[in-house]
Amino acid sequence: MAQLSDTGTSEETPVIDELRDEIVAKLRSDIGDAVIDVHQIPGVDLWVRVSADAWRAAGEALRAQGFDYFCFLSAMDWMPSPFGTGENDPTDEVEDDPSAAEVRQGYAGGETRFQMLARVTDLRRHVSITLKADVPESPDGSMSIASWISVYAGANWHERETHEMFGINFDGHPDLRNMYLPGDFEGYPLRKDFPLLARLVKPWPGIVDVEPMPASDDDEGDDS
Amino acid sequence: MTMLSERQQLSYIAAQAADARLNVELETEGMTLNIGPQHPATHGTLRIIARLDGEQVIWAEPSAGYMHRGYEKLTEVRTFPQVTALINRIDWLGSFANEVPFILAAEQLMEIEAPPRAQHIRTILFELSRIANVSLFLGDLGVQMGAVTPVFMAFRDREYVLNLIEGATGGRFHPNFDRIGGLKDDLPKGWLDETRQVMKKLRNFCDEIEDLLFGNEIFQSRTRGIGVIPADVARQYGLSGANLRASGVDWDLRRDQKLPLAYDKVDFRVWTHPDGDSWARCWIRLQEVREATKIVDQLIETLPPGPVMTKVPRIIKVPEGEAWVSTENPLGEMGYYVVSKGGLGPFRVKIRSASFNNISITPWVLKGVYVPDIITILASLYFILGDIDR
Amino acid sequence: MGLVDRGRLPAPLTKLFNIGRSYSMWVYQWGLACCAIEMGAAFGSPRYDVMRLGVIPLPASPRQADLVVVSGTVTDKMAPAVKRLYEQMPEPKYVISMGSCANCGGPYWDSYSVTKGVDQIIPVDVYVPGCPPRPEALLEGVVLLQQRIKHEDMGARWRGEGFKPIKRDSEPIVVGGGPIE
Numbered sequence: 001m002a003q004l005s006d007t008g009t010s011e012e013t014p015v016i017d018e019l020r021d022e023i024v025a026k027l028r029s030d031i032g033d034a035v036i037d038v039h040q041i042p043g044v045d046l047w048v049r050v051s052a053d054a055w056r057a058a059g060e061a062l063r064a065q066g067f068d069y070f071c072f073l074s075a076m077d078w079m080p081s082p083f084g085t086g087e088n089d090p091t092d093e094v095e096d097d098p099s100a101a102e103v104r105q106g107y108a109g110g111e112t113r114f115q116m117l118a119r120v121t122d123l124r125r126h127v128s129i130t131l132k133a134d135v136p137e138s139p140d141g142s143m144s145i146a147s148w149i150s151v152y153a154g155a156n157w158h159e160r161e162t163h164e165m166f167g168i169n170f171d172g173h174p175d176l177r178n179m180y181l182p183g184d185f186e187g188y189p190l191r192k193d194f195p196l197l198a199r200l201v202k203p204w205p206g207i208v209d210v211e212p213m214p215a216s217d218d219d220e221g222d223d224s
Numbered sequence: 225m226t227m228l229s230e231r232q233q234l235s236y237i238a239a240q241a242a243d244a245r246l247n248v249e250l251e252t253e254g255m256t257l258n259i260g261p262q263h264p265a266t267h268g269t270l271r272i273i274a275r276l277d278g279e280q281v282i283w284a285e286p287s288a289g290y291m292h293r294g295y296e297k298l299t300e301v302r303t304f305p306q307v308t309a310l311i312n313r314i315d316w317l318g319s320f321a322n323e324v325p326f327i328l329a330a331e332q333l334m335e336i337e338a339p340p341r342a343q344h345i346r347t348i349l350f351e352l353s354r355i356a357n358v359s360l361f362l363g364d365l366g367v368q369m370g371a372v373t374p375v376f377m378a379f380r381d382r383e384y385v386l387n388l389i390e391g392a393t394g395g396r397f398h399p400n401f402d403r404i405g406g407l408k409d410d411l412p413k414g415w416l417d418e419t420r421q422v423m424k425k426l427r428n429f430c431d432e433i434e435d436l437l438f439g440n441e442i443f444q445s446r447t448r449g450i451g452v453i454p455a456d457v458a459r460q461y462g463l464s465g466a467n468l469r470a471s472g473v474d475w476d477l478r479r480d481q482k483l484p485l486a487y488d489k490v491d492f493r494v495w496t497h498p499d500g501d502s503w504a505r506c507w508i509r510l511q512e513v514r515e516a517t518k519i520v521d522q523l524i525e526t527l528p529p530g531p532v533m534t535k536v537p538r539i540i541k542v543p544e545g546e547a548w549v550s551t552e553n554p555l556g557e558m559g560y561y562v563v564s565k566g567g568l569g570p571f572r573v574k575i576r577s578a579s580f581n582n583i584s585i586t587p588w589v590l591k592g593v594y595v596p597d598i599i600t601i602l603a604s605l606y607f608i609l610g611d612i613d614r
Numbered sequence: 615m616g617l618v619d620r621g622r623l624p625a626p627l628t629k630l631f632n633i634g635r636s637y638s639m640w641v642y643q644w645g646l647a648c649c650a651i652e653m654g655a656a657f658g659s660p661r662y663d664v665m666r667l668g669v670i671p672l673p674a675s676p677r678q679a680d681l682v683v684v685s686g687t688v689t690d691k692m693a694p695a696v697k698r699l700y701e702q703m704p705e706p707k708y709v710i711s712m713g714s715c716a717n718c719g720g721p722y723w724d725s726y727s728v729t730k731g732v733d734q735i736i737p738v739d740v741y742v743p744g745c746p747p748r749p750e751a752l753l754e755g756v757v758l759l760q761q762r763i764k765h766e767d768m769g770a771r772w773r774g775e776g777f778k779p780i781k782r783d784s785e786p787i788v789v790g791g792g793p794i795e
Contacts, residue, residue: 044332045548069475070462071550072576076563081300106546106563117561117574119548123459123475130548130561154461157584165296180289180613181727182691189297189726196301198724269646269692290692291647294725301724310721316648360651379659397648397746610647 017042019127023065024048030061039107049108049132055116056146058131062120063151067129071119073148073158075135075166078103079113081192083199110134114166116145120152135168144169165190254282257595269609270583274590274598281598284590286583292613299573304330304404304540307570311560312398314577315611318357318554320349320389323402326573328483329549329562330404333542337484342406342532347486348419348523349392349401350551351516355426356385357554358513361606362433365506368603369446374437381429384422391415404540406533416524423517430514438507447503451589451601454500461588462581465556466512467605469496470504477552485551490522502604509606541568555579555611579611628768635680635706636760637668642679644699646686649713649746653685656749669756676702681759683752684736685712687722688729700736706771708763710755711738714745721745740787747789755789762787 020040027048028035034054039047050058080102103113112134121128135143147170148155159170160179167188170176178185187194259272269290275283295314299307311326312319324346331337338346363378386396392411393399401408437443453463458471468475476494478487495511497504542564550559556578565571582605589605590598641664645653656662657671664671673679676699688696700709711732714720719730732738739762742755 047546068456069459070581071557071559072462072561072574072581074561074574076572080565104565106544119561119576123473126480128548130546152460152462153457153588154581154584157580178289180292180691189294192300194297194726196297196724196726198719198730199301290689290695291687292689292691292727293687293722294727298722298725313648313721316651375658376660379655380661383655383659383661396748397652 019125020046023127023129026065027058027061030064031057034058037108045128045130047108047130047132049110049115049134052116052133052135052145055133056148056151058133059118059120059148059151062129062131066122066124067120069121069123070152070154071121071128073116073118073155073162075162075168075190076106076115076117076132077113077166077190077192078105078110078115079192083195108132112136114143114168116168118148118155142169143167144171146170147172149173164188167191259598270602270607270612272586272598272602274595276595279594281590281593281595284587284598286586288583288609288612290613291609293610295575295614296573299570299575301569303568304542304570307573308402309398309400311575312400313610314575314614315357315553315555315558315579315608316397317360317608318353319395319398320353320393320401321357321551321553322558323400324350324485325549325551325553325558326560326562327402327404328485328551329547329560330540330542330564331484332547332549333545333562333564334404334536334540335543336405336534336536338406339531339534340486340528341410341530342534343484344486344489344523344527345392345407345411345532346402348520349389349399350485351519351523352385352389354516354554355513355520356382356389358509358516359385359426359429361509362430362437362506362513365603366437366443368599369443371437371440371443374433377429377432377436381425384425388415388419388422391418403533403536405536406531410532416527419520419524423521426517427514430510430517434510438510444503446596446600447501447506447604449499449501449503450597451502451593451604452500453585453589457585457588458500461585463556463585464578464581465552465554466508467505467556467582469494470508471500472496472498477550477557483549483551486523487519489526490519492519492522502600505604505606539568541566542570550576553578555606555608556582558611575614577611577614579607579609580614583607583612629764631768632764632766636763639669639680639708639756639760640673640678641669641671641756642673642676642682642699642703643671644682644684644696646684646688646692647713647715649685649716652746652749653683653712653752656752659749662749662753664753664756667753667756667760677704679703680706681708681710681756683710683712684716684732684738685746685752687715687720688732688735689727690729691727693729693735696732697735706766706768708739708759709736710740710742710752710759712742712752712755713747714743717741717743740789742789751789755787758787758789 017040024038031054034051035048036051037049114135116133116135118131119128135145137143145168147159149172157179159173160176162168163170163176164178164180165188255276257274257276271287271290273285273287274281298310302310308323308326311322314322359378359382363375366374389399390396392415393401453471455471455473458468458473474494474496479494492515495508497508544564544566546563548559548561550557558578559576561574562570563572589601593601643653643657657664682703684696711717715722716732719728722728723730740755740759742751744751
């Protein structure tokens with residue numbers, strides 16, 4: 001958040017984040033070409049995309065670098081929802097805007113609809129890194145990627161959750177039971193093409209009323 | 225409708241137990257003990273299935289999901305202000321603290337920042353919700369070990385804090401007070417004086433609890449040396465908050481990261497404990513309530529004047545991007561990974577809740593303990609079901 | 615008590631029994647989510663002191679309870695357990711549904727895993743709206759239920775005819791509002 005609170009004097013000088021540059025350099029020397037893309041907001045955060053084959057190796061390399069605090073592991077579905085967003089009526093036809101249906105990945109790019117997402121922290125250097133990896137779909141629609149359990153024991157539940165929500169399999173995970181939903185639940189809820197039936201039956205009325213912002217009032221209370 | 229899954233689960237347990245069966249000296253028959261899904265000792269609907277050999281647990285696994293409400297999916301069909309109303313209810317004891325990291329993540333994407341007064345009030349309310357949350361933990365701790373009195377004291381003194389929160393925000397439980405760009409309102413008149421009084425009462429409450437509970441011989445013998453978690457295991461499982469600090473890891477997001485909150489303007493101590501047992505976790509939380517009252521006291525003395533809301537558009541659209549913000553919530557590190565595509569609502573929100581990671585360690589830590597210790601270990605790990613299942 | 619079992623009871627005696635029943639209710643606290651804490655505040659805290667209303671909040675098991683307060687979000691995974699709990703309770707039994715989630719799904723109305731109202735599983739006598747309701751609202755729900763019990767025909771309950779009032783007709787009660795449609 002440093003660049004947000006700047007008063008304007010340091011705007012001209014480009015911010016160089018040596019710590020994060022060093023992390024990326026070390027990661028590149030460890031796993032080589034498996035680092036596909038890097039996105040950095042200097043002084044704020046760091047995103048690295050690695051190849052799917054190197055998913056576990058990347059985790060091991062980061063852990064050896066000192067990132068031994070496991071924050072979370074999840075996945076992303078980059079396909080825009082065919083049911084529109086919250087402000088749309090899901091029963092409406094989505095307009096034929098080709099860019100609206102386009103799969104557009106976020107920071108550090110990507111090629112597949114599903115991406116892995118994990119975050120680990122180095123408690124000594126006070127720095128975190130978000131790791132991404134493309135998850136290619138095999139012709140029968142199944143997806144799998146290496147499990148992180150041998151690297152971070154805490155990944156166990158996170159991988160179970162990800163499997164349940166996205167249908168991604170983890171090679172080497174001992175037990176991918178459902179974490180939340182009943183065993184006979186069908187579908188993967190966090191995939192964008194999973195419909196919320198209640199919304200289809202009773203559509204949200206949309207934005208009816210917007211509360212006026214307190215800052216727009218002139219009479220501001222002062223109590224101290 | 226879940227009978228099928230339960231049967232599957234039971235057969236799975238039986239298979240596991242057959243593998244893990246220990247026949248050491250005496251031929252004993254194993255037994256499966258089911259605790260929950262609704263049990264007074266589990267703070268909600270957590271179910272624990274334990275495979276016992278005599279009094280000893282050979283295998284235990286929490287079965288979550290009885291409170292799964294599908295937050296991450298619901299955030300995708302809500303606008304940003306609507307999400308704030310929803311996420312109050314993740315960790316329902318410290319509701320205001322849930323809003324802050326999400327709002328900060330949205331502000332980071334929009335590249336705006338709340339005015340200093342709003343940051344101050346946010347921090348005050350954040351710490352008040354920590355007090356409301358952890359003081360109930362301290363009371364509940366007694367119930368888990370058979371002491372009923374502390375819970376009445378906790379409910380009594382917690383009411384004062386809830387009244388303060390209600391006075392400022394209008395909501396006892398779920399304030400929904402934080403807005404992108406500031407706060408809904410300023411503090412009411414006379415609120416600061418009352419806060420000073422209440423903080424004194426809360427410090428007395430801490431002293432009472434320390435005398436009554438922490439000095440108690442039974443309490444000590446049931447928590448000292450029980451459920452020890454070493455620091456490297458704690459980090460691997462992503463334990464956070466008091467659980468991590470009780471294992472000797474000096475890590476507090478209030479101090480160790482720069483966020484637009486007023487923590488850098490106050491002087492407070494981050495307590496750690498080298499033992500890593502149940503006692504250490506409880507003791508750290510007691511100290512944290514004390515520190516929180518001190519933080520509030522300092523902040524109300526230095527409250528800057530000015531507006532509580534910056535200029536934001538009438539209809540909030542968050543620019544495309546990704547942001548991660550986490551804060552040191554009462555239960556531990558609570559973070560939101562917000563992905564926006566430039567619309568009215570988020571494209572995806574990954575909610576990293578503290579209890580999910582904190583409880584994922586239970587199969588490891590419950591292995592080999594005795595049955596009564598299950599309760600104390602779970603109590604000291606301190607979780608809230610909404611925070612696990614989301 | 616043979617008179618009650620056969621479903622015949624003189625009206626004055628019914629009235630006497632009803633007064634007794636309404637002021638000695640054992641409440642089973644089925645706390646599920648946020649509302650459980652407000653229920654705890656109403657039933658367990660010294661400020662609200664529910665026992666002055668003739669309600670005893672700590673039965674050992676649902677088999678000894680007259681009233682269950684379902685407070686919080688009922689998920690599809692939890693629903694069978696709620697149903698089983700209700701079936702374990704002895705007749706006559708009453709249900710208070712506390713909070714928007716238990717009433718109708720509340721803020722999770724469009725969720726894929728939340729049951730939209732506990733009344734889909736078990737019959738509800740009193741609905742307490744709010745998210746979560748204040749402890750006072752729950753206490754009012756208890757008081758309204760007690761008034762309702764005072765006008766109940768006990769015999770009908772034993773004959774398996776459910777709730778039948780002696781005098782006025784009565785629908786599910788909503789705290790702070792009229793009857794629901």
